[in-house]
Amino acid sequence: MSKETKQFQTESKQLLHLMIHSIYTNKEIFLRELISNASDAIDKYHLLSLTDDSLEKTNEYEIHLEVDKKKRKITISDNGIGMTHDELIGNIGTIAKSGTLEFLKNMKGKEMKESDLIGQFGVGFYSAFMVSKKVEIITKSAFSDTAYKWTSVGEDEFTIEETNREERGTQITLTIRKNEDEENYDEFLETYKIRSLVKKYSDYVKYPITMEREKSIPKLDADGNEIEGEYDTMIENETLNEMVPIWKKNKSEITDEELHEFYKTAYYDYNDPMFHIWTDVEGLLTYKSIIFVPSKAPQNLYSEKYEKGLQLYAKGVFVMDKCKELVPDYLRFIKGLVVSPDLNLNISREMLQHNRQLMKIQKNLEKKIVNELEKTLKNDREKYETFWKEFGVNIKYGIYDNFGTNKELLQDLVIFETVNEDKLITLKEYVEKMPKEQKEIYYGSAHTKAALKATPQMDLIKSKGYDVLVLSDEIDEFMISILGEYDKKPFKSINKGNLDIADESEKELVKDLETKNVDLLTKIKEVLKDEVEEVKLSTRLKESPVCLVSGDDLSFEMEKVISQLPGDQEVKAKKILEINPQHELFQAIETIYRDHPEEIEDYASILYNQALLIEGLEIKDPVAFSNKMVKILIKAAQVGETNGTDSKND
Ligand code: ADP
DSSP, rough: OEEEEEEEEEHHHHHHHHHOOOOSSSHHHHHHHHHHHHHHHHHHHHHHHHHHSSOEEEEEEEEEEEEEETTTEEEEEEEEESOHHHHHIIIIOOOOOHHHHHHHHHHHHHOOHHHHHHHOOOOGGGGGGTHHHHHHEEEEEOOSSSEEEEESSSSSSEEEEEEEESSSSEEEEEEOOGGGGOOOOOOSSSSHHHHHHOOOOOTEEEEEEEEEEEEEEEEOOTOOEEEEEEEEEEEEEEEEOOOOOOGGGGGGGOOEEEEEEEHHHTTOSSSOOEEEEEEEEEESEEEEEEEEEEOOOOTTTTTTTOOOOEEETTTEEEEEEGGGGGGGGGGOOOEEEEEEETTOOOOOHHHHHOOOHHHHHHHHHHHHHHHHHHHHHHHHHHHHHHHHHHHHHHHHHOOOOOOOTHHHHHHGGGGGEESSOSSSSEEHHHHHHHOOOOSSSEEOOOSSHHHTTSSHHHHHHHTTTTTEEEEEEEEEEHHHHHHEETEEEEEOOOOEOTTSSSSSHHHHHHHHHHHHHHHHHHHHHHHHTTTTTTEESSSSSOEEEEEEEEOSOOHHHHHHHHHHHHSSSOOOOOEEEEOTTTSSHHHHHHHHHHOOOOHHHHHHHHHHHHHHHHHHHOSSSHHHHHHHHHHHHHHHHHHHHHHHHHHHHH
């Protein structure tokens, strides 16, 4: 086969371009990425060799590094599965992960954040181009007799040709760039640097990562005695990595930094974890666990494809990668591992679900995590808020899920934006600040605090100075309804039912007005009979003319959320129109009703539609609404004109 020249896929070109011109400062991770690919390739070979008799069974695996300072070359070789001609083209020249493509499209024209790319997708092989001006791959698949050489300088194209290589596996040679862009990559050609990078990023890779090292040994005479002052140089193949898994060590031997590096390598995260919890339990059930809370939620956390779970080792042997029985649904974002000598290795998938020991470990871990979160909330508010921003919605879901069985455990972890406070506060803090006469915890739903503050329902509350929890997540009201009360104080929506906070005198006054205007109210109700269940004069409004509130059960917000759910649940919140009797508009309507009762229909309908608009709800017939408004505006103008004429004539 002669040499072929091929173009990179468009997206690959973009990715390469980003890599080559990357502002990414952490260029040293290229080595970790290539070693991790090599380790994966050995994994693949090993697994296949167990079942495929055509493959030699062996335990002699190795990832070998070579540095040639003069030629500015670093070589990474493995005896893994290797690649065929088509795999070389398919795996290296194209981007398989659909997420990466999406991401690149979205990134166009935006500033690249270094964590984004490598953090989310581990672009792996391409990172070699951050430090190399040329990359060469020589590879021979375990299933092929021919070896191939792939070469690229990372611009638009690569070449492939046949080459000679005896053993299966892959050898990647990087030619390190020199002083380009004022950056100096010379240090990557120092063996001490390579050694330290392996230690830092790849210490727990399970295959030996080796590199040759020159060693001076004393020369021996014919009798085998050392000759003083004379040395031979010997070349030794030194293993650089520890290979012992982190959990086999003692907690006290390990620094936070080491743990963080382990986390990043094992769970493919660019960022350090927000915190970790290391547990050693000895007793009836003995286990060790290391749990990490990521500092950023993975992009696919809420997609169906996301798999929660912890790695499970029993009797020191790896059992599975994602044991979901160890993680309650709402903590799906945690990463880590559990090692227990007490677990039976032969448990089947189905039996895992009912495994008492696993359930017990799950419960213990859950408590530990909640404990740690409580501590953070108490001692490091800023950190907790960062956590909340990423994962708060999960905690809320945890309260709501399972019919609220976890509410006691989790309710003190929730922090709320409120109308009066500048910072997020807990329910405990809210209750502590409640004035004596306030009996209920008020909340209101709106997309933002400003929007809630502007709603008519806030009128009276505002004048009383009561604080109101701002609920802006879809899950919020569902969570509140499961909570029911906190510290024996019931929750009370400012957008629902009766808000019984007006002074007695005020209530009396409104009652009187209601009696006085009973005809008018009955008439309005009749006009709106298909729309609202009740029309009443309000005690909660101060400046606003009308508002719409829901009945005590289902709120408008919940109605919206439920109607968006798949399935055909048809739920409707009860609508109550409240009219402000102190408002000029109501007084105007009283006059209209007295002088032109036939016009009351238009007014009633306009009032109602206004209330819908304020509530952010849809108007059924916007054209009819607009026509009625126009009619009234024209009439108002005509009345103005007549008045004007009258006054001139006076
Ligand atoms: P990822 O490793 O995340 O899949 P990479 O871009 O690093 O992405 O690698 C792309 C693919 O190329 C790998 O999935 C693998 O199939 C192949 N590959 C990379 N390095 C090696 C290697 N050393 N041996 C065999 N195959 C490899």
